[in-house]
Structure formats: C-alpha cells, structure tokens
Amino acid sequence: MTAEQLDHLADKAIRCEAPTRAEALTVLSESFELLDVIAAGARVRREFFGRRVKLNTIVNMKSGLCPEDCGYCSQRLGSASEVLKYSWITPAKAAEVANQAVQAGAKRVCLVASGRGPGDRDIRRIEDTIAAITEDNPQVEVCVCLGLLAEGQAERLAAAGAHAYSHNLNTSEARYADICSTHTFDDRVDTLRRATTAGLSPCSGAIFGMGESDDDIVDLAVALRELDPDSVPVNFLIPFDGTPLGDRWDLTPDRCLRILALFRFYFPDVEVRLAGGREIHLRSLQPLALHLANSMFLGDYLTSEGQPGADDRQMIADAGFLVEGVEDQTLPAARHDLVAIRRRGAGTALPANA
Numbered sequence: 001m002t003a004e005q006l007d008h009l010a011d012k013a014i015r016c017e018a019p020t021r022a023e024a025l026t027v028l029s030e031s032f033e034l035l036d037v038i039a040a041g042a043r044v045r046r047e048f049f050g051r052r053v054k055l056n057t058i059v060n061m062k063s064g065l066c067p068e069d070c071g072y073c074s075q076r077l078g079s080a081s082e083v084l085k086y087s088w089i090t091p092a093k094a095a096e097v098a099n100q101a102v103q104a105g106a107k108r109v110c111l112v113a114s115g116r117g118p119g120d121r122d123i124r125r126i127e128d129t130i131a132a133i134t135e136d137n138p139q140v141e142v143c144v145c146l147g148l149l150a151e152g153q154a155e156r157l158a159a160a161g162a163h164a165y166s167h168n169l170n171t172s173e174a175r176y177a178d179i180c181s182t183h184t185f186d187d188r189v190d191t192l193r194r195a196t197t198a199g200l201s202p203c204s205g206a207i208f209g210m211g212e213s214d215d216d217i218v219d220l221a222v223a224l225r226e227l228d229p230d231s232v233p234v235n236f237l238i239p240f241d242g243t244p245l246g247d248r249w250d251l252t253p254d255r256c257l258r259i260l261a262l263f264r265f266y267f268p269d270v271e272v273r274l275a276g277g278r279e280i281h282l283r284s285l286q287p288l289a290l291h292l293a294n295s296m297f298l299g300d301y302l303t304s305e306g307q308p309g310a311d312d313r314q315m316i317a318d319a320g321f322l323v324e325g326v327e328d329q330t331l332p333a334a335r336h337d338l339v340a341i342r343r344r345g346a347g348t349a350l351p352a353n354a
C-alpha cells in the first residue's frame with residue numbers, strides 16, 4: 001500500500017464506509033510505517049471528536065467467584081488469581097465511589113458485576129444503585145454490565161435510568177469456544193440485541209492478545225460493526241497469574257496501536273474507548289493512543305489497578321487533548337444518541353428541564 005491508499009482509507013472512514021478486508025489486513029501488517037497509520041486514524045478521530053477525551057469509570061459491584069470460565073478473566077470459575085472477592089456492595093457505597101470519579105472528570109459510570117447474568121434481586125439492586133448515583137449526579141451516564149440478560153431485564157434497566165448496556169464480544173466467533181465453554185458468541189450477540197431493543201445505548205468491544213490472528217481481529221471488527229454499537233472498548237489482555245492466559249504476553253505497543261487504528265477505521269463516528277491493559281502493553285507509547293481513541297477508562301479496572309488518575313489527566317493535557325465536559329455531546333450529531341430519552345420530570349424523581 002502507498003501513502004495515498006492510507007489517505008483513501010481515512011477518506012472512506014470520514015464517509016463512514018468500512019475498510020475492505022484487504023485494507024484492514026494491511027493496516028495490521030507492517031507494510032506501513034506505524035506513524036503513517038496513526039496519522040491517518042488521527043485524521044478520522046479529529047473529524048468526529050476533535051481533541052476531546054471522554055473519561056469513564058468502573059465500579060465493581062460484586063467481585064470474583066463467577067461460575068463462567070472465560071479464560072482471560074481473573075474472576076472465572078477456578079481462578080487462582082488473588083483478586084478481591086466480595087458480594088454486592090450497597091447502592092450508597094457504589095454512589096460514593098462513583099461520585100469520587102465524577103469529581104475527577106468521569107462522565108460515565110460503568111456498574112459491573114461478575115456472574116453469568118443477573119437475577120431479579122440483582123436487577124433491583126442495580127435499580128437502587130442507579131437512583132443513588134443519579135441523585136448526586138443527575139447528568140452522569142450510567143452503563144450497566146451484568147452478563148447475559150433474560151427477557152424483560154433490559155427494559156427494567158432502561159426504566160430505572162440506565163443509559164447504556166455493556167457486553168463485549170471479546171474475540172471472533174471462530175475462536176470463541178477457545179476462550180469460554182460456558183456460553184457462546186451468539187449468547188453475547190443476543191444480549192446486546194436485547195439491550196439495544198430496550199433503548200439502551202449498546203456498548204461492546206474486544207480483548208486482544210489472546211492468540212488471535214489478523215483475520216480474527218478483522219472478523220471481530222466486522223461482527224461488532226453489524227451490531228452498530230455506540231461505544232467500543234478496546235482491551236489488551238491483562239495476563240493474571242492463576243488464569244489459563246496468565247502467561248500470554250504477545251502484544252507490543254506497535255501491535256496495540258495498529259489495532260486501535262483499525263478500530264477507528266471501522267468505527268469512525270463511534271466512541272472507541274482505550275480500556276484495560278493500556279498501561280502494560282502500550283507503555284511509553286500510551287499518549288499516541290489518544291490520537292485514535294476518543295475515550296478511556298480513568299484509574300483502576302475491575303480487579304487490577306490502573307495508573308493514578310492524576311497521571312491520566314496529565315497525559316491527556318501533555319498530548320494536547322481536553323477532558324470532555326458534561327456539556328459536550330460525545331457522539332457526532334448524525335448518530336442516533338441525539339434522541340435523548342426523557343429521564344426527568346413526570347414519572348421520575350428528578351425535576352423537569354424548565
């Protein structure tokens with residue numbers, strides 16, 4: 001490929017056209033200089049998101065002891081990782097943790113709980129937690145991540161004021177059985193569709209560094225694009241001791257940045273979020289990722305610590321970016337989140353816009 005072909009790829013992305021498979025594979029190969037790939041992806045990022053970086057925070061509502069066996073996960077069945085294990089934290093505690101992150105710049109709070117999927121009591125807990133968080137911070141976006149959803153549960157979460165539902169596809173359909181035997185790729189697709197149908201903003205992404213091929217990466221990007229998510233978290237495997245993938249350190253900063261660029265080309269006007277593993281795999285090249293992703297998690301992850309929030313904010317400022325404010329709309333005007341479902345006024349505890 002030539003530099004003109006990279007320009008062509010960026011032009012296509014700005015028109016929201018997907019790359020061809022051949023183009024996608026070339027981005028992942030080393031046919032191009034890395035900085036040329038980043039520059040092309042950065043042009044697309046600037047077109048739709050300017051210099052804004054949206055900050056998100058994770059609240060781990062219930063940690064460890066999951067009956068599922070996802071091979072990358074420190075909370076999986078049989079995990080020997082020495083991560084924190086606890087049952088549901090209270091809505092008040094979750095609101096306290098969320099409030100700290102919001103004061104530090106987070107716009108979205110992701111409520112995550114280990115497990116195959118929620119029961120009735122779990123949904124009630126989350127309803128109470130959303131109420132506690134939005135009482136202090138009515139402007140915050142609450143995203144919920146509870147695993148596989150049964151019929152009617154997504155509607156309850158939407159009615160409780162959840163903004164989004166997160167459920168990653170993680171890896172390609174062809175490899176799914178290699179990383180998990182207790183549920184399928186189709187189960188995950190089904191849950192994401194339920195959430196979308198209920199009016200929740202769909203969030204679904206990936207974990208890289210699990211032995212996937214370039215073709216797997218492209219297959220996953222294509223499958224995710226078909227689901228039309230509003231946000232796409234890009235994780236790089238955190239290899240926890242005591243998990244089946246605990247010795248996989250396959251990624252390089254170059255590989256991570258090419259993957260992020262590819263995801264920007266596939267998801268030009270979508271929130272591409274720099275997620276778990278960025279510190280250990282991108283290392284000193286982390287700031288370059290901000291030219292591709294327009295969103296990132298602030299501070300710690302589910303069971304591992306990230307870099308201090310102050311360092312994240314300094315990195316953003318040093319790289320010439322700005323933390324996105326509550327008054328800023330994340331997605332560009334053409335995307336459907338412009339239609340804001342009413343969550344205040346009649347039928348709610350919040351005052352109406354007047």
Ligand code: SF4
Binds near residue numbers: 066
């Ligand atoms: S990823 Fe979720 S479902 Fe899979 S083992 Fe971890 S907590 Fe359980």
